[in-house]
Amino acid sequence: MANIIEMPKLSDTMTVGTLVKWLKKEGDVVKSGDMLAEVETDKATMELECFFDGTLLKIFSPAGSQVALGAALCAVGKPGETVETPAPKAAPAAEAPKADAPRQEAPPASTPAPVAAQPTAAPSAPASFGDRIKISPLAKKLATEKGIDASLVTGSGPHGRIVREDILAAEKSGSAKAGSTSKSGGASSFAGGAVGAKGPIQQERTVAVSTMRGVIAKRLLESKTTIPHFYLDIEIDAEPLLALREQLNKGLEKAGVKLSVNDFILKGSAEALRRVPDVNAAWEGTQIRYLAAAHVSFAVALPDGLITPVVKDAHDKSIFQVSAEAKSLGKLAKDKKLKPDQFTGGTFCVSNLGMMGIPKFYPIINPPNAAILGVGTTVTKPVVKNGQIVVGQTLTLTLSADHRVVDGAVGAQFLAALKAVLESPALLLV
Amino acid sequence: MPVITYREAIRAALSEEIERDENVVLLGEEVANFHGAYKVSDGLLEKFGPKRIVDTPISEAGFIGMGVGASMLGIRPVMELMFWSFYSVAFDQILNNAANVRYMSGGLINCPIVIRGPANGGTNVGATHSHTPENVLANHPGIKVVVPATAADAKGLLKSAIRDNDPVMFLENTILYGEKGEVSDDPNLLIPLGLADVKRQGTDLTIITYGRSVLHSLVAADILEKEHDVSVEVVDLRTIRPLDFDTVLASVKKTHRVLIVEEQKPFASVGSQLAFMIQREAFDELDGPIHRLATIDAPAFYSPPVEVEQLPNPQRVLKAALAAVA
Numbered sequence: 001m002a003n004i005i006e007m008p009k010l011s012d013t014m015t016v017g018t019l020v021k022w023l024k025k026e027g028d029v030v031k032s033g034d035m036l037a038e039v040e041t042d043k044a045t046m047e048l049e050c051f052f053d054g055t056l057l058k059i060f061s062p063a064g065s066q067v068a069l070g071a072a073l074c075a076v077g078k079p080g081e082t083v084e085t086p087a088p089k090a091a092p093a094a095e096a097p098k099a100d101a102p103r104q105e106a107p108p109a110s111t112p113a114p115v116a117a118q119p120t121a122a123p124s125a126p127a128s129f130g131d132r133i134k135i136s137p138l139a140k141k142l143a144t145e146k147g148i149d150a151s152l153v154t155g156s157g158p159h160g161r162i163v164r165e166d167i168l169a170a171e172k173s174g175s176a177k178a179g180s181t182s183k184s185g186g187a188s189s190f191a192g193g194a195v196g197a198k199g200p201i202q203q204e205r206t207v208a209v210s211t212m213r214g215v216i217a218k219r220l221l222e223s224k225t226t227i228p229h230f231y232l233d234i235e236i237d238a239e240p241l242l243a244l245r246e247q248l249n250k251g252l253e254k255a256g257v258k259l260s261v262n263d264f265i266l267k268g269s270a271e272a273l274r275r276v277p278d279v280n281a282a283w284e285g286t287q288i289r290y291l292a293a294a295h296v297s298f299a300v301a302l303p304d305g306l307i308t309p310v311v312k313d314a315h316d317k318s319i320f321q322v323s324a325e326a327k328s329l330g331k332l333a334k335d336k337k338l339k340p341d342q343f344t345g346g347t348f349c350v351s352n353l354g355m356m357g358i359p360k361f362y363p364i365i366n367p368p369n370a371a372i373l374g375v376g377t378t379v380t381k382p383v384v385k386n387g388q389i390v391v392g393q394t395l396t397l398t399l400s401a402d403h404r405v406v407d408g409a410v411g412a413q414f415l416a417a418l419k420a421v422l423e424s425p426a427l428l429l430v
Numbered sequence: 431m432p433v434i435t436y437r438e439a440i441r442a443a444l445s446e447e448i449e450r451d452e453n454v455v456l457l458g459e460e461v462a463n464f465h466g467a468y469k470v471s472d473g474l475l476e477k478f479g480p481k482r483i484v485d486t487p488i489s490e491a492g493f494i495g496m497g498v499g500a501s502m503l504g505i506r507p508v509m510e511l512m513f514w515s516f517y518s519v520a521f522d523q524i525l526n527n528a529a530n531v532r533y534m535s536g537g538l539i540n541c542p543i544v545i546r547g548p549a550n551g552g553t554n555v556g557a558t559h560s561h562t563p564e565n566v567l568a569n570h571p572g573i574k575v576v577v578p579a580t581a582a583d584a585k586g587l588l589k590s591a592i593r594d595n596d597p598v599m600f601l602e603n604t605i606l607y608g609e610k611g612e613v614s615d616d617p618n619l620l621i622p623l624g625l626a627d628v629k630r631q632g633t634d635l636t637i638i639t640y641g642r643s644v645l646h647s648l649v650a651a652d653i654l655e656k657e658h659d660v661s662v663e664v665v666d667l668r669t670i671r672p673l674d675f676d677t678v679l680a681s682v683k684k685t686h687r688v689l690i691v692e693e694q695k696p697f698a699s700v701g702s703q704l705a706f707m708i709q710r711e712a713f714d715e716l717d718g719p720i721h722r723l724a725t726i727d728a729p730a731f732y733s734p735p736v737e738v739e740q741l742p743n744p745q746r747v748l749k750a751a752l753a754a755v756a
Contacts, residue, residue: 136716136717137715137716137717138686138716138717139717140714157718161718164686164717
């Protein structure tokens with residue numbers, strides 16, 4: 001029997017979701033963990049994860065449609081299986097009766113997380129386990145304690161279940177160590193050996209793709225291959241910004257205020273979005289959504305990837321609030337303690353490699369955003385001021401934009417607006 | 431220590447307690463002049479006389495009801511059921527009255543009655559004589575349930591049961607009556623109710639069991655050790671209620687694999703309750719699903735060779751144990 005995948009509740013206030021885009025089409029082979037579609041909720045655009053292995057047999061809700069909570073989105077099953085279009089669900093507002101009535105109508109495969117529903121003693125329906133890892137509770141606990149990635153362990157128990165022995169064996173052999181990426185991969189960059197050192201630069205090895213790396217790979221590949229990027233850059237005079245920053249940090253040192261250049265850029269971006277709001281938008285297949293609030297995200301590098309925490313409503317916050325929030329989000333990100341709503345829902349993204357000495361670069365758009373800002377380093381160089389060549393400080397900002405949403409002129413207006421506010425940074429204080 | 435039979439151990443417990451406390455009496459069908467249908471009370475009439483050892487009519491509802499009433503007035507009756515299968519005739523007296531007296535009187539009246547007799551299959555006495563009602567009894571708060579497997583446990587537990595101030599159901603086994611074991615002749619040696627006994631230490635599998643199934647489990651455990659290199663721990667519950675869950679839990683945390691063996695129909699049995707409690711309290715300690723071996727779910731088979739296969743036996747335990755450690 002085919003599994004009907006329904007519109008899940010992706011935020012606690014959600015009643016309908018907009019099916020932004022199907023990532024799979026009918027006939028595609030899908031497996032558990034694959035992303036099937038992008039769904040926009042009242043909060044953010046999220047990916048709809050598949051919990052079954054099989055073939056995407058039928059799409060019930062086309063891209064662009066608004067779908068009530070619990071209504072059928074698609075069916076996944078064996079190739080050639082016939083699928084009946086499910087009867088439409090009752091109005092999503094009906095909160096009260098959900099405890100019993102709808103469950104009894106369609107017990108199998110009704111929710112996106114039905115994995116626990118089938119008793120283990122039903123070997124006739126192994127497919128209901130999908131791609132889940134079969135592991136005993138004890139083995140699971142041990143794997144967590146010992147930092148072993150159970151997905152890399154072969155189970156020796158009944159039906160391939162991973163049992164305690166398997167985890168102990170994996171521990172002994174040293175295989176299947178979770179997070180080995182960060183430990184071995186991260187150290188290589190600058191630490192380096194002594195000058196003239198001989199021997200291999202590192203041990204040749206393969207490292208399993210972590211969940212985070214998998215997400216980065218998938219999303220950025222999709223972004224770079226499906227979004228028509230175009231790139232603009234602009235050089236700004238950074239002296240006023242640096243001067244104001246120094247003045248504020250000095251004057252407010254006792255209050256614990258320490259603004260970074262990036263704080264000005266985040267707040268400046270929100271201000272520029274207010275002036276050129278067409279950039280604060282998202283492509284949704286059959287429509288373009290223009291967003292009322294500037295939720296500015298910023299990329300934070302982690303040992304094994306990166307994440308983009310979001311300063312919500314940056315347009316309505318003071319630079320000091322933005323700074324404090326960015327600081328705390330950055331710390332949470334490094335500690336891997338961000339909650340989903342702290343890294344989803346951004347409408348515009350800022351990526352800064354200035355601290356690494358990069359003069360300029362063009363980041364890949366972070367969907368569903370329409371644009372991303374690349375921030376380079378502050379460069380001290382000869383500039384022409386009032387007809388004189390003098391020593392100046394400049395900063396190059398770049399914009400990678402989605403041409404489906406933002407045209408060249410709009411992108412240019414945005415960068416011009418950003419230049420204007422950053423070169424008169426006192427505007428950001430009012 | 432003297433080696434005596436399970437039957438003699440029960441007789442010794444009765445004799446010591448009747449001697450110790452003038453309120454202890456033994457009543458039941460054929461317990462006096464015929465010395466008990468299974469000769470448990472052999473010699474007691476001669477020793478204690480007809481006031482203490484009393485034959486009753488074939489009327490379980492009547493004499494159990496009388497015993498419950500007597501116990502409320504301070505007598506400590508030990509009532510023999512020729513077969514536990516006949517408890518259902520006195521269901522109201524046992525499970526409606528005796529079980530609830532202390533609670534419903536606000537603790538003012540207690541009911542120190544012991545009801546004892548054999549509850550087992552395996553002797554081809556047919557479906558109506560082969561019931562094992564420990565789960566039914568244990569389902570009633572206010573009732574204590576004891577199922578001893580060895581002669582020593584039978585003696586020590588029966589003495590505790592007689593001295594207990596609540597109704598205690600004491601389930602013996604006709605096949606065990608002839609089993610011998612070392613039993614202390616110390617009249618002050620009691621085995622408290624609610625204390626399980628680890629009959630065999632092991633590291634790979636916990637078999638939780640009680641009654642005659644303990645013996646089957648011990649035989650299977652030896653085979654598992656010798657032929658399959660599986661080290662089995664055998665936990666004998668001894669008392670179903672109060673249940674010594676601490677001992678069960680400690681063993682589960684040691685071996686991480688569980689097999690429950692019970693001579694009892696599987697539906698809503700003691701084993702199903704245990705399985706629930708174990709997964710609830712020790713989910714993360716389990717390295718495999720909890721397995722259970724029970725009597726095959728049907729009325730007791732009359733055919734002797736088939737009845738052997740209906741009940742737990744060493745071969746069935748062995749097979750179930752191998753599945754549980756897979």
